[in-house]
Amino acid sequence: MNVQPKLDDVARLARSFDHPAGTAVAVAYGNGIGPEIMSASLTVLEAAGADLDIVPIEVGERIYRSGVTSGITSESWDRLRRCKVFYKAPISTPQGGGFKSLNVTIRKSLGLFANVRPCVSYAPFVETKHPKMDLVIIRENEEDLYAGIEHRQTDDVYQCLKLITRPGCERIVRYAFDYARAHDRHKVTCFTKDNIMKMTDGLFHKVFEEVAADYPEIWNEHHIIDIGAARLADRPEDFDVVVLPNLYGDVVSDIAAQISGSVGLAPSANVGEHGAMFEAIHGSAPDIAGKDLANPSGLLLAGAMMLDHMGQPDVARTVRNAWLKTIEDGIHTADIYNKETSRLALGTQDFAQAVIDRLGTEPVKLAPASSRVDAKPIRVVPPAKRPPAKKDLVGIDIFVHSRQTPDELAEALRAATQEPFSLTMITNRGVKVWPNGLPETFCTDHWRCRFLAKSSPAAGNDDVLTLLRYLTDANIDYIKTEHLFNFDGEPGYSLGQGQ
Numbered sequence: 001m002n003v004q005p006k007l008d009d010v011a012r013l014a015r016s017f018d019h020p021a022g023t024a025v026a027v028a029y030g031n032g033i034g035p036e037i038m039s040a041s042l043t044v045l046e047a048a049g050a051d052l053d054i055v056p057i058e059v060g061e062r063i064y065r066s067g068v069t070s071g072i073t074s075e076s077w078d079r080l081r082r083c084k085v086f087y088k089a090p091i092s093t094p095q096g097g098g099f100k101s102l103n104v105t106i107r108k109s110l111g112l113f114a115n116v117r118p119c120v121s122y123a124p125f126v127e128t129k130h131p132k133m134d135l136v137i138i139r140e141n142e143e144d145l146y147a148g149i150e151h152r153q154t155d156d157v158y159q160c161l162k163l164i165t166r167p168g169c170e171r172i173v174r175y176a177f178d179y180a181r182a183h184d185r186h187k188v189t190c191f192t193k194d195n196i197m198k199m200t201d202g203l204f205h206k207v208f209e210e211v212a213a214d215y216p217e218i219w220n221e222h223h224i225i226d227i228g229a230a231r232l233a234d235r236p237e238d239f240d241v242v243v244l245p246n247l248y249g250d251v252v253s254d255i256a257a258q259i260s261g262s263v264g265l266a267p268s269a270n271v272g273e274h275g276a277m278f279e280a281i282h283g284s285a286p287d288i289a290g291k292d293l294a295n296p297s298g299l300l301l302a303g304a305m306m307l308d309h310m311g312q313p314d315v316a317r318t319v320r321n322a323w324l325k326t327i328e329d330g331i332h333t334a335d336i337y338n339k340e341t342s343r344l345a346l347g348t349q350d351f352a353q354a355v356i357d358r359l360g361t362e363p364v365k366l367a368p369a370s371s372r373v374d375a376k377p378i379r380v381v382p383p384a385k386r387p388p389a390k391k392d393l394v395g396i397d398i399f400v401h402s403r404q405t406p407d408e409l410a411e412a413l414r415a416a417t418q419e420p421f422s423l424t425m426i427t428n429r430g431v432k433v434w435p436n437g438l439p440e441t442f443c444t445d446h447w448r449c450r451f452l453a454k455s456s457p458a459a460g461n462d463d464v465l466t467l468l469r470y471l472t473d474a475n476i477d478y479i480k481t482e483h484l485f486n487f488d489g490e491p492g493y494s495l496g497q498g499q
């Protein structure tokens with residue numbers, strides 16, 4: 001079966017939609033199973049009466065291979081930015097260095113900060129251990145370890161920066177509460193790991209509590225991510241809306257989709273102030289590509305979310321109800337086929353035709369699509385501007401590449417430097433090893449050497465430059481520095497473990 005990107009088909013579909021202005025959608029057929037499931041989904045949307053002005057763009061594998069390491073050409077960027085709505089099949093990121101994830105690039109470049117992933121079970125028609133599951137994951141989409149800022153610093157050590165910002169937290173948490181309000185949901189749960197990452201995850205948790213106070217009618221709760229994820233996997237029916245930083249959201253939403261029945265069922269919307277992208281949560285599934293086996297449901301339901309976003313909720317409801325009736329009739333793709341609950345196993349395109357055959361009908365046993373899923377889109381509120389804090393430089397962490405022992409390194413550093421900074425601590429992988437380290441602590445060649453200023457208010461950048469000059473003269477191999485500030489008198493840096 002030929003499953004190359006069907007731009008001719010897209011153009012045909014585009015012509016066949018009777019589209020007024022303001023209905024433009026950039027469409028990418030993607031890689032792997034992408035062309036099959038996009039073709040199936042667009043056929044259903046078209047048959048349901050969706051008013052879409054399709055602008056085809058090509059992104060992904062072929063573009064990467066042609067030497068464009070971002071996976072998207074500037075012409076496609078222009079089309080995307082003009083359309084503001086993007087319907088995207090999964091794409092493959094080639095393995096190996098040099099290629100950036102296009103998904104991450106698009107989400108971040110277009111400011112699509114909220115990733116909304118409803119995960120619902122369809123028991124008894126789709127096998128699941130969690131028949132009452134109906135939750136929505138709202139994942140922060142731009143920050144955290146996905147800033148993609150990584151460095152090799154020494155022979156032994158590599159670093160990835162985790163960036164969490166106050167405006168980023170405020171936007172996503174407020175979006176989660178506004179989503180709960182608009183969709184008649186009653187609880188918002190936040191997961192972080194702020195017992196360990198007290199500053200970054202601590203900020204996310206703090207902002208969650210601040211914002212929650214503005215929504216007294218919505219319950220709120222916080223769990224540490226490890227026990228929270230375990231509880232969600234065990235009793236997902238206890239959760240309603242869950243808001244998380246980027247990495248945790250990525251992991252937890254795949255788990256939630258899988259335990260609802262199949263990773264192939266879950267749609268997602270990536271929403272920002274200036275546009276939105278709609279896709280399935282799964283990847284390009286190269287293991288089943290070209291075999292007409294893929295479940296198009298995740299992408300089709302993402303298409304329904306897109307229609308809500310574009311102000312076509314009636315068409316979205318028609319699509320959802322026909323899809324629910326198909327599932328309820330036991331007409332399933334291979335990933336959810338089960339002898340007990342399925343009547344017919346169909347391939348991707350025949351499954352789409354079965355949905356089309358049911359357009360205009362509603363499920364009898366499953367709850368029909370309601371205002372709960374086709375609520376009005378949420379207006380994205382830009383975060384409030386805050387006055388800058390009073391910032392005092394009180395010290396500097398200097399990261400040193402060395403094979404010395406902690407005591408040898410401390411002696412060399414103390415001999416090399418003078419006031420106003422003095423060496424107060426050395427850590428290795430965050431654990432204090434000087435003064436009074438433990439001989440059992442395993443050490444690499446990467447040392448954080450903390451210098452604090454003696455006087456307060458302390459120092460300026462001239463003092464930092466002088467300190468670095470001393471270290472340079474003493475042949476100390478420093479590889480990075482980090483200023484230590486107090487913000488309004490509060491330390492803006494963590495202690496060493498064991499300090």
Ligand code: NAD
Pocket residue numbers: 033089090091092093094103263264279280281282283284285286287288293294295296297298335
């Ligand atoms: P995957 O989601 O593609 O596949 C995981 C498993 O789920 C496979 O066994 C696959 O057959 C199955 N599966 C996925 N979607 C299915 C569907 N619709 N119907 C039936 N079964 C389905 O994850 P992966 O194998 O880790 O990634 C493959 C490629 O996809 C990689 O190149 C990765 O970078 C890319 N990817 C893209 C996106 C995206 O475009 N948004 C997301 C995740 C991964």
